[in-house]
Amino acid sequence: MxxxxxxxxxxxxxxxxxxxxYAMMSHQNKRAMLSIVSISLCxxxxFLQLVHQYYLVRxxxxxxxxxxxxxxxxxxxxLLLITIALNVVSFKKGRPHSVE
Structure with missing residues (x-):
């Protein structure tokens, strides 16, 4: 197991x-949900790696x-740094640009 x-x-x-x-290529209303799921999966x-390390200690x-x-x-x-970077880029791409 x-x-x-x-x-x-x-x-x-x-x-x-x-x-x-995927969020960068999809509609903007899904970006927040996909980002939350992405960070949660990360x-x-x-956590699973910690479980495995604990198993080796036991x-x-x-x-x-x-x-x-x-x-x-x-x-x-x-994993952590790339996940954060991808989610930041996804949010930056999804924000509307202000016209001056």
Whole structure:
């Protein structure tokens, strides 16, 4: 069952990136909802990584924990920063421009 945690985290992270891109191409009234779902999926994806790390600690598999923690931290940071950036771009693109 724990093998599905990493796959689920990856899939949810990818969906968190796809939703803002879709929002940029869709109608403006959906952007806020898609952004909320995107950020929520990012949070769930990060939570699943914490669950997996907790599982490794419970097993006392210190070698696996030591071997993977650097990649997990890098991937989590990338997921979070890219998700935020995509959602900001989606909102900026959706705002009407003022005419002066």
């Amino acid at each position: 724990m093998g599905y945690v990493n796959i689920s985290s990856l899939i949810l992270g990818l969906i968190a990136w796809i939703l803002p891109v 949070g769930v994806s990060l 097993l006392e598999d210190w070698g696996a924990l030591a071997d993977t923690i650097g990649a997990v931290v890098f991937a989590a940071a990338a």
